[in-house]
Amino acid sequence: MLGHFIEEEGVPTASISLIRLHTEIIKPPRALWVPFELGRPLGPPDDADFQKGVLLALMGMFEAPDGPRLEDYPEDEPEMTGEITVLTCPVDFAQAAVDPGEADPLQVAFRREMTAMRPWYDMAVAGRRRTTVGVSGIDLEALGDFLYAFLGGTEPENPRDDIPLAYTLKFAVEDLQSYYIEGVTAQPGQGGASGQVLTDWFWDETVAGKVLLAAKKVCQASKDEGMSQMAAHFLVPMEVAHRNEN
């Protein structure tokens, strides 16, 4: 759609198509359908040659004499078959129970898990010279407690004055996932996992995933419609929410 309007204004465009069915209807001037995972229009991460191949095919469409044109990229992305195996210390519920300051075992486990991920996250940032954490604007040191506070049913104070609390929550949820995914993919032998494997690992196997599922449940019952809608639709992937309903 963007391609159609921009081309009408006189600027040539070429689009990557992720869902061929939609592109067949919209008929943008030039579109290259790619059979890659959603969210990866250029294919796999850290594969410059593959990404360049996709770009050359896409920009090659500028040489075509007429259109609209919809072409199929002939190559599947290299299969990512890696698994995620994280050795975690069992949570010492007894110890947590005798410490009056940290009486909630889930919170203790969450803090411990976040702390254990920190050296790997720091290594990821140093190696990649970037992080995608930060959209919420909340410091990593405060992120866990900010999210955990929603589980108590009393909404925490919004640390930002430019967006509603529901959005701050949403972006904090994304920051937490970024922190874990960046960290875990920096661990030895864990860089080859697909998006699906990483997503399943985060939501099914981490304490962080359990905390966010609990936060969704609490916030969905909020009297603030913006908060309840955000929690209902935008915090947890639909499939993950469905399989945790029962």
Next chain:
Amino acid sequence: MVRLEKLSEAERDITQRMAQICPSFETRPWVGGPPLSRRRVAIITTAGLHTRHDRPFQLVQDDYYRVIPGDVQSNDLVMSHLSSGMDRTGYQRDWNCVFPLDRLREMAQEGIIGSVADFHYSYNSSRAKEDSTEPIQEVAGMLKKDNVNAVLLFPS
């Protein structure tokens, strides 16, 4: 994974339902141009990217896009797309999965393309046809002022 048979049932269902609201157009615009080696290339992404200090995207009226400066570095960008289902794990490892500016810079150095634009643009997600025209025309005007003659559109 965007072969339909690889989508989950729920994703396939959404894909089919969205197809029913996809806009179609009566006109078929087509603009030519010079060889690739003389093209000036800009990126438009719908992945909700913006610079770290820019305003995050929200579902509010009259707020459509963000401008990404051409000299942006990978650590300058964050993503505030609202979708919970969009896979961000590729982007979290390598921004070129979504926003291939490193690749375009290399291709400009190699002479494959003419140059990379001074500005790129980011949308939060697809917009309905009827409320899209004006802000897109704005962006098109800026692309022309930047002498861009090849726009690459990347969905999320």
